[in-house]
Amino acid sequence: MAHAMPDLFKIDVKGKSITHARSEMVARGKVVATDEPPERGGTDLFATPLETMLSSFLGCTNVIANYVAGLLKMELRGLEFEVCGHFDTRGVFGKADIGTPFPVIELTVFVLTDAEDAQIEQLKTITGEKCPVSVLLRRAGCEIKENWVRK
Incomplete structure (x- = not known):
């Protein structure tokens, strides 16, 4: 299915540090989180x-x-x-x-x-x-x- 797309548009994402290894970002109201495995000081809750x-x-x-x-x-x-x-x-x-x-x-x-x-x-x-x-x-x-x- 074809969708009309403008030639140029912005993609905005905001984020914050939860810990030194974990971040949470918000894009279009959707949360995206990243983390690190325990051997790198993370909690391994999310993908790196x-x-x-x-x-x-x-x-x-x-x-x-x-x-x-x-x-x-x-x-x-x-x-x-x-x-x-x-x-x-x-x-x-x-x-x-x-x-x-x-x-x-x-x-x-x-x-x-x-x-x-x-x-x-x-x-x-x-x-x-x-x-x-x-x-x-x-x-x-x-x-x-x-x-x-x-x-």
């Missing part, structure tokens, strides 16, 4: 900020892939995702000057469809070019290794 970032990548990939499938007139019965970010902590801890904290992100998308391989490849390419989170990660220097598999 980095897990949340990778989750945002999957959520954005879902929205844009479904949009692109509509443009391609491609039937999707569903999508399933796996992501693994390779986190280089040397920059955070001052051990090295690194270009990106995530040199490699592995993305696997299981596509529930009867579409041909060529159409799945087209879906993958266009989604990567249009997904705002994907674009940000790539421009930040992340190598995104993608594997889109028919399921």
